């Protein structure tokens with residue numbers, strides 16, 4: 001998609017999703033470099049669960065670098081329903097992308113793990129060395145084990161073939177172009193959608209679960225800027241956690257309050273404690289990131305929530321929901 005031809009041809013799988021759109025915006029807003037050509041692809045360009053379609057995509061574009069975002073993604077309730085599908089689809093997508101990248105001589109691949117794949121029983125904060133230390137939370141074991149295998153493959157491609165394939169580990173991501181589906185999406189966009197509807201109908205806001213679980217949220221546009229740094233500068237095969245600090249972790253109730261404030265919702269908040277809470281917390285350390293980038297500025301949570309709510313309200317008709 002429309003950037004000058006350069007010496008770096010960067011193929012972004014999942015280029016139409018929450019993170020892909022954020023990278024598109026950051027690149028278009030001036031962070032892209034003249035010697036970089038960015039190609040953002042979606043499932044319409046190739047179904048990456050198919051080895052043949054993935055190979056054809058790589059042969060067509062001949063990328064030098066890959067940002068691998070494509071995945072079957074969903075919130076707690078979709079994960080609980082579809083663990084097998086999350087495992088199979090993601091394992092196929094990841095194996096096809098990494099092996100096509102190897103066969104096409106791609107210089108670097110940056111894939112995407114998630115802090116929700118870490119062991120359920122663990123000490124806190126979680127860091128990059130702990131990915132494989134124990135079983136993940138039972139609600140999303142399919143997604144988690146599939147993601148963990150990316151790290152296994154990266155190690156294998158490095159040891160056997162010397163490939164620079166690495167991965168980042170973001171915490172909960174949110175921002176414009178998220179999936180705002182209430183049943184299947186993540187907690188923050190789901191809550192934004194619910195507040196929007198509750199405001200329109202004048203009804204109460206029902207938050208699923210107790211509101212007590214704690215999460216570190218990262219704004220998609222901050223994550224996009226960090227992705228560019230990892231692609232250009234980060235040399236390790238071992239993954240790196242991309243997160244706000246431990247002190248910036250918020251409860252689901254605090255996240256709901258920020259949305260209520262941003263959308264000026266005046267109604268009542270109800271917590272439906274018959275719904276699952278998911279993992280209580282997964283506090284991650286960003287010490288490794290801070291060693292590399294001590295001065296990186298994250299957008300304040302409330303400001304990022306405000307921007308996302310404003311985007312959703314302005315794009316209600318076309319937003320994924």
Ligand SMILES: NC(=O)c1ccc[n+]([C@@H]2O[C@H](COP(=O)([O-])OP(=O)(O)OC[C@H]3O[C@@H](n4cnc5c(N)ncnc54)[C@H](OP(=O)(O)O)[C@@H]3O)[C@@H](O)[C@H]2O)c1
Nearest residue numbers: 014016017018019042043047048069070071073112114173
């Ligand atoms: N959202 C979070 O909170 C979060 C947190 C940690 C890590 N992550 C990871 O971050 C990455 C990006 O997530 P996201 O939230 O941006 O996801 P998203 O908004 O759901 O977008 C998913 C992207 O993957 C593509 N895709 C899905 N299945 C595909 C297939 N079979 N073939 C080709 N493309 C396919 C989609 O293409 P279509 O639009 O054509 O369907 C879309 O572009 C994922 O690897 C995810 O696991 C997300």
